[in-house]
Amino acid sequence: MHKKLKMKGLAVVLVGGVLIYAMPYIKMEFAGSATYTEQNAREYLFYTPEILKKMPRISGRYEFDFANITGPAKHVHVVKFYGTSDVSKIDLYLESIGYKKQKECDIDASCWRGSDPQETVYVGMLNGEKMVLVQVVTDFSNTQ
The missing domain is CATH 1.20.5 (Single alpha-helices involved in coiled-coils or other helix-helix interfaces)
Structure with a gap:
């Protein structure tokens, strides 16, 4: 007993x-959303896709966001670089890993596509602020 x-x-x-x-x-x-930095190791490892982990750090000040849009249909991963507007290193990085810049984009940014038809990378700047946004959008409803 x-x-x-x-x-x-x-x-x-x-x-x-x-x-x-x-x-x-x-x-x-x-979670529906999260904001974190690389120092938040658990969140960084869980939320951040490889493409953003390997993204050149074009500024000493940056942070990450994650959003689950319209349920599980779309995930948006973002890195925000503060105090810069130069995207040339990001463009070179995307080209080096096989992404192609698209002629047209559905938002005021540069759109990039790789081999995954569900994924689009948006590179843009916030008007009025010196900030570069890199968004990796995975659209699970897109089954091309």
Whole structure:
């Protein structure tokens, strides 16, 4: 009897520990949006796509955003570079990994496409501010 009670207690502690460890990831999985920096390691590793992790840092001051738009149909990952308007290093990086600049764009930015038909990369500047925005939009409803 005493041994069974110890085993049940150990099981409760283990399950509780797993839940405590997993809870931040569960919250991130269902989050509608997030703002974070590279120093927020858990969020950075969870939300940031490889293309943004390897993006040249064109400014010493930058931050990341994530948004889940219209349910799970669209994810938007953004890096904002403050105090700059030079996108030449970003353009070179995108070209080097096989992205092609599109002739037309649905917003006031440069649109880039790679091999994934669901993904579009937007590179633009915020009017009136010295800030470059790089958005990686994954449209899950686009099944080309």
